[in-house]
Amino acid sequence: MLVIKNLKASINNREILKGLNLKINPGEVHAIMGPNGSGKSTLANVLSGKNGYKISGEVKYLGESLNDIPVEERAQKGIFLAFQYPLEIPGVNTNNFLKTSLNTIKKARGEKEIDTIAFLKLVKDKAKELGIDEKILSRQLNVGFSGGEKKKNEILQMKILDPNLIILDETDSGLDIDALKIISDGVNSSRSEKKSFLVITHYQRLLEYIKPDHVHVLSDGKIIKSGSSDLALELEKKGYKKLN
Amino acid sequence: MNENFKISPSEINKIKILNQKDKNFRLENLKLFNQQGFPSRSQEDWKFSDINQIFSKNFKNLESFKNEIKPKSINFIKEFDHNHILMVNGKLENSEFKFEDKNKIKIKSYNESNFSINKEENSLINLNNALSNNGLFLEVVDNYRFEKAIIIYNIFTDDLKDNLLNNKNKIILGKNSELHIVEYNINQSKNKFIYNTTENVILNENASLKTINLQANQNEGFFYKFSKGKMKSNSNYASFIFSSGPKFNKIDAEFDLEGENCDCNIKSALFINKDKHQEIKTKINHLVPNCKSYQKIKSVVDAEGKGVYQGKIYVKDIAQKTNAYQLSKALLLSENSEFNSKPELEIYADDVKCSHGSTSGSVDENSIHYLMTRGLSKKQAIRLLVNGFLNEIIGDIKSNSIRKFIENKIEIQIHGY
Numbered sequence: 001m002l003v004i005k006n007l008k009a010s011i012n013n014r015e016i017l018k019g020l021n022l023k024i025n026p027g028e029v030h031a032i033m034g035p036n037g038s039g040k041s042t043l044a045n046v047l048s049g050k051n052g053y054k055i056s057g058e059v060k061y062l063g064e065s066l067n068d069i070p071v072e073e074r075a076q077k078g079i080f081l082a083f084q085y086p087l088e089i090p091g092v093n094t095n096n097f098l099k100t101s102l103n104t105i106k107k108a109r110g111e112k113e114i115d116t117i118a119f120l121k122l123v124k125d126k127a128k129e130l131g132i133d134e135k136i137l138s139r140q141l142n143v144g145f146s147g148g149e150k151k152k153n154e155i156l157q158m159k160i161l162d163p164n165l166i167i168l169d170e171t172d173s174g175l176d177i178d179a180l181k182i183i184s185d186g187v188n189s190s191r192s193e194k195k196s197f198l199v200i201t202h203y204q205r206l207l208e209y210i211k212p213d214h215v216h217v218l219s220d221g222k223i224i225k226s227g228s229s230d231l232a233l234e235l236e237k238k239g240y241k242k243l244n
Numbered sequence: 245m246n247e248n249f250k251i252s253p254s255e256i257n258k259i260k261i262l263n264q265k266d267k268n269f270r271l272e273n274l275k276l277f278n279q280q281g282f283p284s285r286s287q288e289d290w291k292f293s294d295i296n297q298i299f300s301k302n303f304k305n306l307e308s309f310k311n312e313i314k315p316k317s318i319n320f321i322k323e324f325d326h327n328h329i330l331m332v333n334g335k336l337e338n339s340e341f342k343f344e345d346k347n348k349i350k351i352k353s354y355n356e357s358n359f360s361i362n363k364e365e366n367s368l369i370n371l372n373n374a375l376s377n378n379g380l381f382l383e384v385v386d387n388y389r390f391e392k393a394i395i396i397y398n399i400f401t402d403d404l405k406d407n408l409l410n411n412k413n414k415i416i417l418g419k420n421s422e423l424h425i426v427e428y429n430i431n432q433s434k435n436k437f438i439y440n441t442t443e444n445v446i447l448n449e450n451a452s453l454k455t456i457n458l459q460a461n462q463n464e465g466f467f468y469k470f471s472k473g474k475m476k477s478n479s480n481y482a483s484f485i486f487s488s489g490p491k492f493n494k495i496d497a498e499f500d501l502e503g504e505n506c507d508c509n510i511k512s513a514l515f516i517n518k519d520k521h522q523e524i525k526t527k528i529n530h531l532v533p534n535c536k537s538y539q540k541i542k543s544v545v546d547a548e549g550k551g552v553y554q555g556k557i558y559v560k561d562i563a564q565k566t567n568a569y570q571l572s573k574a575l576l577l578s579e580n581s582e583f584n585s586k587p588e589l590e591i592y593a594d595d596v597k598c599s600h601g602s603t604s605g606s607v608d609e610n611s612i613h614y615l616m617t618r619g620l621s622k623k624q625a626i627r628l629l630v631n632g633f634l635n636e637i638i639g640d641i642k643s644n645s646i647r648k649f650i651e652n653k654i655e656i657q658i659h660g661y
Contacts, residue, residue: 048613048617051609064408071616072617072621072622075616075617076619081617083614083617087611088631089611089614089628091632091636092631092632097615101618101619104618104620108619114266134308141630141632
């Protein structure tokens with residue numbers, strides 16, 4: 001699904017990712033853990049195609065190099081990033097946005113666009129699964145949403161857009177236990193042989209709910225250790241410092 | 245320095261004039277205009293919109309009058325029930341009030357009756373006094389509330405070219421009366437011309453007037469409108485300005501809050517593209533205590549466009565408990581786009597709440613990125629953000645059918661981006 005070889009990324013002449021290697025097969029869930037400043041969010045940004053980074057190395061998605069692929073085409077090809085801090089977009093109705101997004105992606109894939117009635121049913125079903133109050137979907141995108149609502153809205157978008165590679169950037173931050181459980185259930189029910197997940201997190205807590213196949217430790221722009229889900233537990237006990 | 249445009253007094257002979265007093269009034273006003281010419285940047289009120297320069301760049305000759313011709317077919321609005329008034333090149337053509345009690349409405353062509361001559365700081369008013377021979381007089385009697393909105397179809401015919409049209413309107417709402425006007429400008433001319441309007445609005449006790457100013461299309465017209473309003477106690481004025489489209493447009497509104505507990509609202513959402521130039525200028529005079537005023541101006545400027553907002557709030561010493569708020573926000577989509585804002589507060593009372601704010605900047609890159617990660621192209625993302633930015637104003641229109649109509653119109657405007 002995703003192969004990263006010797007990925008380096010710098011911004012404002014500061015190197016953040018310093019030669020990162022990672023391979024994710026279809027159906028796998030990988031977790032990346034690491035202390036603040038280790039480059040976790042940079043990795044998420046770079047995979048999404050965000051501008052402003054100077055990049056070297058290779059990122060291949062489904063066998064194709066992503067190096068020159070712009071942000072929206074990555075999304076259209078099935079890469080989804082759930083933001084750590086979803087942006088508030090004033091004046092843009094959440095439902096309208098979701099429909100525009102879904103239909104743009106469908107169109108790019110040569111699929112038939114969804115009509116309003118079918119769309120509203122889809123949203124309603126998915127929102128219900130995630131315990132999202134339908135009312136917020138007719139409000140402005142993320143404006144005035146609580147932290148939990150914003151994160152649930154990210155997962156709702158993931159469910160509606162139905163991507164192949166899902167990057168969850170600190171999706172657990174700012175969530176209470178109930179919201180964490182709902183969001184994890186939402187992710188777990190989307191797991192399939194065809195989908196892969198990259199779960200970026202500070203804490204082991206999220207990984208109790210979303211069980212990863214592999215855990216990697218990111219430190220100073222490199223993966224310094226990889227292992228099974230037990231590695232997360234070890235980190236929780238010992239902290240990141242012991243590993244260095 | 246540009247040579248001032250001079251208008252020959254013989255132009256006045258082309259107007260059907262009722263009496264010598266009227267003729268004299270026009271000649272004197274023309275003299276005052278010719279002394280000053282069109283306003284230029286040397287005047288504070290015109291420093292961002294030097295129309296002396298703009299007009300001399302765009303016009304060699306200006307012809308003040310036109311033979312009357314019929315407009316081409318008009319696309320009347322079908323999306324919602326409404327009464328209508330049809331104005332052609334500033335002249336009242338016909339009206340229909342099929343949803344109303346016609347006895348409660350007085351409508352006729354406007355004639356000036358106040359012939360006092362003043363040298364105006366704004367020479368366009370003198371010009372208007374000298375040459376306007378058309379307009380709308382609309383009065384709603386006391387205690388009458390309109391069932392449906394009136395759409396004023398302001399049609400400009402396709403033969404207009406290098407013309408200077410002047411028109412005067414007067415709208416009076418009686419006590420406890422209520423009216424909703426949509427002023428819909430349809431410009432059929434592909435050429436340049438100038439349209440100079442002066443409008444008087446009088447809202448008596450407890451009257452309520454809502455207005456929406458909307459342009460149907462992109463065009464080459466140069467529009468100036470001066471609105472002077474007087475508000476008696478407990479009256480309510482709410483105006484929405486969606487005037488994008490013409491080559492040049494300046495809307496200049498001055499409202500006197502003369503009675504207590506008035507509420508004066510002016511909101512605007514503009515999309516200024518190409519090399520278009522739009523200015524909104526407001527002056528709200530709080531002359532008595534306990535009134536509220538609110539101006540919220542949102543502008544999106546693309547390409548070589550230029551946007552201006554000049555807003556002044558004046559609070560007289562006795563106007564305690566005034567609550568006045570003014571906000572201008574602009575989004576610049578291109579390096580060549582320009583927006584100028586000049587907020588001014590002049591406050592002589594000590595127990596008031598007054599504030600103003602002004603921001604301008606480009607579209608937030610992180611927001612664009614967020615939307616692009618959901619599959620939208622950069623252009624689509626910006627368009628959505630622009631739409632959202634302007635929707636905050638449109639969303640305040642209470643009537644669902646009118647709001648939807650305006651939303652569509654604005655979306656079409658932005659689609660050109």
